[in-house]
Amino acid sequence: MSHISTGVEYGLHCLLYLSRSNMAVEEASVRDLAELQGIPNEFLAKLFTKLAKAGLVVATEGIKGGFRLARPPSRELTRKGADVQKLALVQLWHEAGDLFSVREKAALAWAETVTRVADTHVPDDAFAAAAAVFEEKELADLTIAIGLMNAFNRLAISFRRAPAKAV
Secondary structure, three states: OOOOOHHOOOOHHHHHHHHOOOOOOOOHHHHHHHHHHOHHHHHHHHHHHHHHHHHOOEOOOOOOOOEEEOOOHHHHHOOOOHHHHHHHHHHHHHHHOOOOOHHHHHHHHHHHHHOOOOHHHHHHHHHHHHHOOOOOHHHHHHHHHHHHHHHHHHHHHHHOOOOOOOO
């Protein structure tokens, strides 16, 4: 069961969408993002006002105006203290020795299992391993985040959206 509000969920959807955009070229309008999620423009406009006040997004004016992230996602992660070496080695976490903590390894293993659900069918031992490391709410939140990332990756691939440049 989710422990986040609907507004927070829609905000996360939008931020994830914007993080997958080619930010050097394009912004997303509230209208387009509302249509993508099937929610009223007015509701999302109020949400973006809050996101802008928090410094997470910036508005651009003009006929092709909209919103974009205030900072590239990788820059925000490193600003918040994320280890650059870990970010670079996430794809090779199996081979990274003790670089990743037990919780990080469990989260990455769970992400791979859930992402490959068609192949893995999320076996009981994978669930037990994740449940042994995370509390119920943590595992639910992690699984929601994994699902959102997978959904936006599938949208980006389907609509031929190139990933943004790493910063």
